[in-house]
Amino acid sequence: MAVQHKMLGETLIDMKLISFQQLEEALSEQSQSGEKLGQILVQQGIMSEPQLMETLEYMLGIPQVRISNIDIDPEAVKLIPPHIIKQYKLMPLCKRHGSITVAMADPLNQQAIDDTRMSSGLEVIPLIASVKELDIAIQQYIAFNPDPNMEKLIGEFNDKYCSQKMQKRDLQLVKIDYDAPVIRMVNSILTKAVHGCCSDIHIEPQDTYTRVRFRMDGELYEVMTLPQSSEAAIISRIKIMSGMDIAEKRVPQDGRFRMEFDRREVDFRVSTLPAFYGEKIVLRILDRNNVITQIERLGLSRENRRKLLFLSHRLFGMILITGPTGSGKTTTLYSMLSEINSVNRNIVTLEEPVEYSLAGINQVQVNPKAGLSFARGLRSVLRQDPDVIMLGEIRDQETAKMAVQAALTGHLMLSTLHTNSAAGALARLSDMGIENFLISSALSGVVAQRLVRKLCPNCRIKYVLDKDTAIRLKQPELARHVFYRPGGCNMCRQSGYAGRLALHEILLTGSTIRTLLSCGSTSENTIQDIAIEEGMKTILEDGISKAQEGLTSLEEVLKSVILEGDDNAY
Numbered sequence: 007m008a009v010q011h012k013m014l015g016e017t018l019i020d021m022k023l024i025s026f027q028q029l030e031e032a033l034s035e036q037s038q039s040g041e042k043l044g045q046i047l048v049q050q051g052i053m054s055e056p057q058l059m060e061t062l063e064y065m066l067g068i069p070q071v072r073i074s075n076i077d078i079d080p081e082a083v084k085l086i087p088p089h090i091i092k093q094y095k096l097m098p099l100c101k102r103h104g105s106i107t108v109a110m111a112d113p114l115n116q117q118a119i120d121d122t123r124m125s126s127g128l129e130v131i132p133l134i135a136s137v138k139e140l141d142i143a144i145q146q147y148i149a150f151n152p153d154p155n156m157e158k159l160i161g162e163f164n165d166k167y168c169s170q171k172m173q174k175r176d177l178q179l180v181k182i183d184y185d186a187p188v189i190r191m192v193n194s195i196l197t198k199a200v201h202g203c204c205s206d207i208h209i210e211p212q213d214t215y216t217r218v219r220f221r222m223d224g225e226l227y228e229v230m231t232l233p234q235s236s237e238a239a240i241i242s243r244i245k246i247m248s249g250m251d252i253a254e255k256r257v258p259q260d261g262r263f264r265m266e267f268d269r270r271e272v273d274f275r276v277s278t279l280p281a282f283y284g285e286k287i288v289l290r291i292l293d294r295n296n297v298i299t300q301i302e303r304l305g306l307s308r309e310n311r312r313k314l315l316f317l318s319h320r321l322f323g324m325i326l327i328t329g330p331t332g333s334g335k336t337t338t339l340y341s342m343l344s345e346i347n348s349v350n351r352n353i354v355t356l357e358e359p360v361e362y363s364l365a366g367i368n369q370v371q372v373n374p375k376a377g378l379s380f381a382r383g384l385r386s387v388l389r390q391d392p393d394v395i396m397l398g399e400i401r402d403q404e405t406a407k408m409a410v411q412a413a414l415t416g417h418l419m420l421s422t423l424h425t426n427s428a429a430g431a432l433a434r435l436s437d438m439g440i441e442n443f444l445i446s447s448a449l450s451g452v453v454a455q456r457l458v459r460k461l462c463p464n465c466r467i468k469y470v471l472d473k474d475t476a477i478r479l480k481q482p483e484l485a486r487h488v489f490y491r492p493g494g495c496n497m498c499r500q501s502g503y504a505g506r507l508a509l510h511e512i513l514l515t516g517s518t519i520r521t522l523l524s525c526g527s528t529s530e531n532t533i534q535d536i537a538i539e540e541g542m543k544t545i546l547e548d549g550i551s552k553a554q555e556g557l558t559s560l561e562e563v564l565k566s567v568i569l570e571g572d573d574n575a576y
Contacts, residue, residue, distance in 0.1 A: 014062075018047070018053070018061060023057055024053060028047070028052050032046045042112075045137060055136050055138065066114065068133065069133055070133065073099075074139060074464035074496065076099060079100040081101065082107075083147050085106060085126040086098050086106075086122055088148050088197060088201045089267075092144060092268055094111075094117075094118035094121070095112070095137065101126075101128060106126050108130055109135035109140060109143075110133065110134065142504050144201075146504075148201040159187050159190055160191070188236070191240065192243045192244060192247075200267050200272055202222065203222070204222045205221050206291065207288065207289040208287075211283040211284030213234075215232065215233065216233070216234055216237040218232065224457060241285050248262060249261050249263070255278075255280060257280065258278055260278075261276045262359070270293075272292065273291075273293075274292070276288070276290075277290075292362060294363075297340065297362050299340050299344040301315060301345050304341055305508055305552075306508075307551065310510050310543065314338075314453065315345070321416075321418060323418060323419070323451075324409060324413035324421070324450060325418070325420050325450055325451050327339055327421070328422065328428060328452060330426075331424070334455060338508075339396055346418075347364070348366075352390070352392050352393045355367060356372055356380055356396070357396075358372045358398050380400075381402070384408050388412060388417075394418045395417055397420070399421065399423070400438075402438070403439045406438045406439070410444050410448045413449075414447060428534075429533040432452070432523065432530075433530050436528040443523070446519075454513075455509060455511075456545055456566040457506050457507070459506055461504075461558055462493070462504040465497070466491070466502070467491050468489075468556075470489075479564070481550060509549045509566065509567070511543060511544045511545045518540065519540075549562075
């Protein structure tokens with residue numbers, strides 16, 4: 007906060023919420039990180055956020071507000087530009103009698119108050135709010151609130167283009183000036199998605215309109231509909247930005263571009279697909295600010311975190327991350343690389359494409375059209391004196407054999423496979439033609455994972471699990487245990503969920519599994535049974551454990567984890 011550190015620290019000590027030594031350690035941390043003193047104390051677990059809020063309310067004489075308990079006025083949100091809301095971490099709540107009430111992380115930030123007053127034309131009444139609640143509210147309201155400028159842009163677009171009686175096929179060849187409505191329309195869509203922390207943008211032509219959907223927390227939500235007349239020009243604009251051929255609409259195209267938002271660069275990976283009513287376009291948002299590059303932030307259980315750190319710090323061997331598309335495998339790989347990244351190690355990655363740049367790591371983007379495949383790239387990387395190699399994916403026998411050989415010759419090899427379980431990775435390698443004795447020698451461990459939605463902490467509902475559901479989970483002993491289900495509030499768009507977390511199972515190839523492989527067996531069930539006997543916690547067990555903690559729901563766990571032999575798993 008903008009409160010003097012000495013005042014806040016002394017007040018907390020006087021209230022016996024922290025000790026003098028804890029204050030000294032927090033101030034030392036602040037001198038390095040530059041974060042607010044109060045937030046550092048909360049992050050370190052020295053005090054809770056409610057305690058911090060009560061202290062600041064007492065010190066400043068400014069009331070605190072629980073955003074989750076009030077109805078935010080959408081008209082008030084429209085008065086403040088998204089970049090100001092994001093920059094100063096604030097949320098307009100309501101307007102009345104020439105004033106606007108604003109929840110703020112730093113209610114003494116005079117610059118934030120002045121900019122809010124200038125933008126809205128109203129006097130600002132600041133309230134103190136939780137940083138966590140502000141983050142959630144900002145994400146939800148910016149992404150899904152109607153854009154007050156979009157209707158005006160649509161009108162300008164129709165006046166500029168449709169009045170010229172152009173045919174739809176001609177719109178995509180229009181030479182667009184920088185100030186054109188379509189440019190501002192596209193920029194508005196991109197800004198809305200980035201500020202809302204969305205992962206993908208879908209622009210889809212329909213029979214009579216163009217639909218725009220955002221993907222957030224793994225789910226797609228419709229955020230706006232545009233006139234059908236705008237579709238061709240929007241696609242054309244995005245193609246120009248992505249370096250695609252705007253005249254070609256018969257075949258799919260891929261491209262990429264970069265834009266700056268709030269003084270940070272965000273990458274967009276773009277794909278077009280010819281559909282019945284026109285070209286569908288999908289933009290994957292690659293925001294470096296949102297990528298997790300620390301193992302501590304992956305949401306691992308204590309035991310799984312210990313295992314992953316053990317695997318990451320091995321000097322050689324193969325480590326595989328498995329799971330379906332979109333399960334966070336690349337994030338786990340990046341976190342492992344960041345953990346072991348140092349000036350003493352030569353780390354090289356082969357990716358398709360490179361999603362995020364990692365400082366100090368040599369990242370190579372494969373290009374099959376130019377002849378640079380994973381196998382050919384790996385062959386070249388091995389001549390570059392690497393210590394650690396990361397392959398985006400093992401897809402074929404040639405790549406698999408080269409990866410195994412690299413692991414056997416003193417390199418730490420990280421890669422991904424598409425299998426449903428950790429034990430299934432061993433059978434997959436065998437099916438790809440890798441001899442069992444090589445698998446047993448090269449493979450150090452396998453991490454299988456899934457992503458599930460996190461329950462909104464403000465509205466989750468506690469309940470007792472009934473016997474029938476417990477039997478369906480093949481965990482009858484869980485009957486009458488306490489779990490949580492989604493509720494619905496303003497903080498989560500009434501969905502009951504906010505954010506995502508990963509479920510994991512980590513298989514370490516110990517002596518028993520190596521012996522089994524040497525004897526010629528790669529039975530997934532047998533390997534899984536041995537791994538469980540040796541202490542592996544399955545994805546299902548990890549999910550149930552996190553559901554009991556109230557982090558997710560059993561419905562999410564069931565949806566993400568396929569129960570073997572259970573046709574009613576979903």
